[in-house]
Amino acid sequence: MSQKKKTREPEEAKRLGVFVCHCGKNIAATVDVENIAKEVTNLHGVVHATDSHYLCSEPGQKALQDDIKYHRLDGIICACCSPTLHEETFRKAASDVGVNKYEVEIANIREKCSWVHSDREEATEKAMKIIETKVEKALLNEALTPISVDVNRNAMVVGAGITGIQAALDLANSGYHVYLIEQSPTIGGHMAQLSSTFPTLDCSQCILSPKMSEIAHHDNVELITNAKLTGVTGFVGNFNAKVTKKPKFVIEELCNLCDDCVTVCPVIVPNDFEGGLGPRKAIYLPFPQAVPSAYVLDIENCLGIHPLVCSKCRDACEQNAINYDMKEEIVELDVGAIVIATGYDLYDISKISEYDFGPEVDVIDGLQFERLLSSAGPTGGEVLRPSDHKKPETVVFVQCVGSRDPEHHMAYCSKICCTYTGKHALLLKDQEPDTEVYIFYIDIRAAGRGYEEFIDRAQEMGVVYIRGKPSKIFRDGDKTIIWAANTLTGERLEVEADLVVLAPAMIPSFDTKVLSGVTKCSLDEYGFFKEAHVKLKPVESLVQGLFVAGAALSPKDIPECVSQGSAAASKAIALLSKPQLYHDPIVALVNEQACSGCKVCQSLCPYGAISFDSVKNISVVKEILCQGCGTCASACPSQALTLKNQTDKQIENMIRIALKTEAK
Amino acid sequence: MSELLNPEPKVIAFLCKWCSSNAADLAGVSRMKYPANVITIETPCSGRVDPTYIFDALSNGADGVIVAGCHPGECHYITGNYKTLKRMVLVKELAEQMGIEDERIHLEWISSSEAKKFVKTMTEFIEKLKHLPPNPLRNNRVAQEAKH
Numbered sequence: 001m002s003q004k005k006k007t008r009e010p011e012e013a014k015r016l017g018v019f020v021c022h023c024g025k026n027i028a029a030t031v032d033v034e035n036i037a038k039e040v041t042n043l044h045g046v047v048h049a050t051d052s053h054y055l056c057s058e059p060g061q062k063a064l065q066d067d068i069k070y071h072r073l074d075g076i077i078c079a080c081c082s083p084t085l086h087e088e089t090f091r092k093a094a095s096d097v098g099v100n101k102y103e104v105e106i107a108n109i110r111e112k113c114s115w116v117h118s119d120r121e122e123a124t125e126k127a128m129k130i131i132e133t134k135v136e137k138a139l140l141n142e143a144l145t146p147i148s149v150d151v152n153r154n155a156m157v158v159g160a161g162i163t164g165i166q167a168a169l170d171l172a173n174s175g176y177h178v179y180l181i182e183q184s185p186t187i188g189g190h191m192a193q194l195s196s197t198f199p200t201l202d203c204s205q206c207i208l209s210p211k212m213s214e215i216a217h218h219d220n221v222e223l224i225t226n227a228k229l230t231g232v233t234g235f236v237g238n239f240n241a242k243v244t245k246k247p248k249f250v251i252e253e254l255c256n257l258c259d260d261c262v263t264v265c266p267v268i269v270p271n272d273f274e275g276g277l278g279p280r281k282a283i284y285l286p287f288p289q290a291v292p293s294a295y296v297l298d299i300e301n302c303l304g305i306h307p308l309v310c311s312k313c314r315d316a317c318e319q320n321a322i323n324y325d326m327k328e329e330i331v332e333l334d335v336g337a338i339v340i341a342t343g344y345d346l347y348d349i350s351k352i353s354e355y356d357f358g359p360e361v362d363v364i365d366g367l368q369f370e371r372l373l374s375s376a377g378p379t380g381g382e383v384l385r386p387s388d389h390k391k392p393e394t395v396v397f398v399q400c401v402g403s404r405d406p407e408h409h410m411a412y413c414s415k416i417c418c419t420y421t422g423k424h425a426l427l428l429k430d431q432e433p434d435t436e437v438y439i440f441y442i443d444i445r446a447a448g449r450g451y452e453e454f455i456d457r458a459q460e461m462g463v464v465y466i467r468g469k470p471s472k473i474f475r476d477g478d479k480t481i482i483w484a485a486n487t488l489t490g491e492r493l494e495v496e497a498d499l500v501v502l503a504p505a506m507i508p509s510f511d512t513k514v515l516s517g518v519t520k521c522s523l524d525e526y527g528f529f530k531e532a533h534v535k536l537k538p539v540e541s542l543v544q545g546l547f548v549a550g551a552a553l554s555p556k557d558i559p560e561c562v563s564q565g566s567a568a569a570s571k572a573i574a575l576l577s578k579p580q581l582y583h584d585p586i587v588a589l590v591n592e593q594a595c596s597g598c599k600v601c602q603s604l605c606p607y608g609a610i611s612f613d614s615v616k617n618i619s620v621v622k623e624i625l626c627q628g629c630g631t632c633a634s635a636c637p638s639q640a641l642t643l644k645n646q647t648d649k650q651i652e653n654m655i656r657i658a659l660k661t662e663a664k
Numbered sequence: 665m666s667e668l669l670n671p672e673p674k675v676i677a678f679l680c681k682w683c684s685s686n687a688a689d690l691a692g693v694s695r696m697k698y699p700a701n702v703i704t705i706e707t708p709c710s711g712r713v714d715p716t717y718i719f720d721a722l723s724n725g726a727d728g729v730i731v732a733g734c735h736p737g738e739c740h741y742i743t744g745n746y747k748t749l750k751r752m753v754l755v756k757e758l759a760e761q762m763g764i765e766d767e768r769i770h771l772e773w774i775s776s777s778e779a780k781k782f783v784k785t786m787t788e789f790i791e792k793l794k795h796l797p798p799n800p801l802r803n804n805r806v807a808q809e810a811k812h
């Protein structure tokens with residue numbers, strides 16, 4: 001039977017079926033589904049039409065398949081929800097019974113009709129129009145076969161916080177070669193800065209460093225630090241990634257961590273890893289467990305890598321590991337899949353003019369407080385205030401700094417600050433039970449196993465929770481003053497603190513916008529990377545073969561980041577595990593007779609998919625490279641180019657039918 | 665407000681399937697409402713919208729045409745929408761020469777999260793068309809249909 005179909009003659013002979021879905025009441029409440037199913041049988045080419053309560057259900061699909069067989073349909077139109085939800089479902093169901101999947105059309109009468117209109121008559125009329133346009137398109141659809149391409153079985157992970165580390169390890173342990181790209185000199189991300197982690201309070205470095213060292217020694221991982229992804233070309237299964245490596249001026253393999261260079265370096269700058277609360281030299285080891293385990297020269301603060309200017313470190317290094325001649329390098333890597341895990345940054349508190357901020361006024365952020373709590377931190381784990389290194393007697397924590405403030409700052413909840421502030425208070429009370437601790441909050445949102453109990457514990461230890469957001473934080477002598485109103489009692493408060501710790505909003509890491517431009521992965525309204533579907537495709541992006549995970553998508557804690565890192569890796573593995581993948585056949589096609597050889601199309605194609613056949617003097621489309629955007633087709637002055645199943649004729653017919661007025 | 669000259673204008677909206685079409689879906693999921701006078705045609709990219717489609721729509725009786733795509737720099741096909749932008753300038757010039765008001769052709773960048781912007785664009789555009797006379801090219805269509 002399918003044999004017969006392939007040799008089917010012209011459009012006249014095409015047998016189309018239309019299936020109109022009620023979607024329970026979702027469509028049927030505003031669109032007269034039954035009547036439409038009757039009316040569409042009058043349309044040219046439609047030999048069968050019916051309605052279904054839930055077309056996507058198993059019985060719905062079964063009935064669809066039976067009808068396809070019984071009525072010997074060549075193509076179908078499903079009038080239902082958005083194609084992003086069930087196009088694949090119906091393509092599969094139809095192709096299982098012999099209909100080419102590119103002969104399946106979706107008429108979206110739910111999101112684009114029943115849900116946005118309330119007048120039943122208007123909505124029904126519009127639904128009918130939508131179906132008519134799709135019938136017009138289906139009449140001229142061609143049966144197509146996907147184009148097969150070889151898959152490059154290497155992967156790339158961008159960003160080496162806990163999310164990227166987890167993704168890289170899962171990929172590497174499944175046997176795939178992974179390039180792990182990290183912008184800073186070491187991997188670890190923000191987790192490396194944390195003291196201990198809620199809710200179990202295990203030491204952050206102790207659970208992170210085994211994973212970091214596994215990365216360092218894994219045969220399948222090629223770690224590239226001090227580097228950024230600066231270009232991506234190609235397509236799923238066959239990306240070409242350009243990675244720009246900044247020079248470190250230290251040869252990793254030779255450095256034996258003797259520290260001689262640090263001793264002689266005359267430059268002292270605030271240590272960014274310690275949130276500026278401690279010093280470091282211009283040549284330094286980011287932290288003891290850093291991977292790769294080698295010193296780096298910070299060129300921005302170095303006096304100048306010229307023997308005449310300083311060169312003390314180079315002279316001191318007995319290993320000759322320091323090389324001032326290193327240059328920026330660009331490497332090109334071919335990979336089949338890319339995982340983005342570029343994490344977060346904290347909101348810039350200087351944008352909140354009501355709050356004084358900085359170590360000199362003893363107002364710091366949560367990450368700086370993590371360093372004060374850390375036994376490897378600038379105070380050896382003892383909480384001392386930065387301005388005079390005295391023990392604070394009164395400490396005030398402020399949650400939701402820049403979060404949940406749609407008018408002035410970020411509208412969203414950063415999700416984890418309630419819990420980590422509880423952790424901070426608890427650890428401080430543990431260390432100095434006599435410290436007076438106040439936490440200003442708007443609401444306590446500590447959802448998650450063991451999290452609520454965690455907050456309770458802090459309260460049991462005498463931490464005072466005050467509902468209200470400080471209106472002003474300012475320095476007065478050697479105290480910091482907080483003005484606030486308790487929104488539960490209505491009472492105005494003034495607290496004198498020795499140390500104030502703010503919990504700023506988690507925002508997209510600073511390079512996110514640039515990386516979005518490079519990868520074409522779109523961003524949400526707040527500038528975080530956006531997943532393909534918030535519920536069903538949480539780690540996929542709209543760019544095939546590109547995955548996103550962790551805090552790069554939205555504020556998250558470590559357990560969630562780890563699960564997402566693994567999820568992204570398994571999605572990438574599913575892609576890389578097949579030697580070949582199938583490329584959508586909706587590609588451009590040149591009509592050899594009509595092409596005048598003007599080459600207008602060539603310069604338009606963003607993928608360089610159009611080449612020139614100088615013998616025939618015509619343009620030729622390389623189907624593997626063509627992504628089917630159709631830009632060339634709409635520019636060809638000779639109308640020699642078309643996009644398969646999106647031809648000019650199809651679109652023109654759709655326009656015509658959409659505007660036709662019914663003779664009533 | 666000026667006079668109501670065309671109470672039920674007809675609109676064709678070409679939506680890029682990566683952004684604006686998703687914004688329209690999101691408007692649905694969020695149960696936002698807008699007038700039913702618009703029929704959408706999804707294209708892979710706003711760059712697929714051949715200028716002739718816009719004139720086709722106008723001569724077939726559309727009172728207005730919207731082309732919506734990804735924001736500049738966010739086109740799924742890298743540069744398709746820059747081409748759209750250039751073309752739309754030419755389309756508008758040509759339209760003017762044909763006696764079609766500039767306001768009947770509208771280009772808008774609507775990302776997939778901008779459901780509100782989608783609804784606002786459709787609602788305002790349709791509202792504006794109600795205060796313009798029916799598209800002057802409509803008569804061509806009537807003439808054409810008479811011929812057939």
Ligand SMILES: Cc1cc2nc3c(=O)[nH]c(=O)nc-3n(C[C@H](O)[C@H](O)[C@H](O)COP(=O)(O)OP(=O)(O)OC[C@H]3O[C@@H](n4cnc5c(N)ncnc54)[C@H](O)[C@@H]3O)c2cc1C
Nearest residue numbers: 159161162163183189190197198343344366550551557558
């Ligand atoms: C004060 C504070 C306390 C916290 N306490 C806890 C806790 O107790 N328990 C818990 O579960 N969670 C806690 N968290 C949350 C935790 O920090 C995050 O969940 C986790 O670190 C996010 O991991 P990530 O890998 O997604 O992002 P990140 O840790 O931000 O890592 C991203 C990595 O990508 C790199 N990168 C960024 N851009 C680029 C680029 N363009 N190219 C290459 N590389 C790039 C960065 O340098 C970084 O190494 C806390 C957060 C804060 C702010």
Ligand code: SF4
Nearest residue numbers: 595596598599601636
């Ligand atoms: S634009 Fe058209 S005519 Fe010119 S080379 Fe390309 S296909 Fe041929």
Ligand code: SF4
Nearest residue numbers: 605626627629630632
């Ligand atoms: S449709 Fe044309 S312009 Fe677009 S990718 Fe294919 S060949 Fe290139």
Ligand code: FES
Nearest residue numbers: 680709733734740
């Ligand atoms: S893909 Fe949306 S405008 Fe090109």
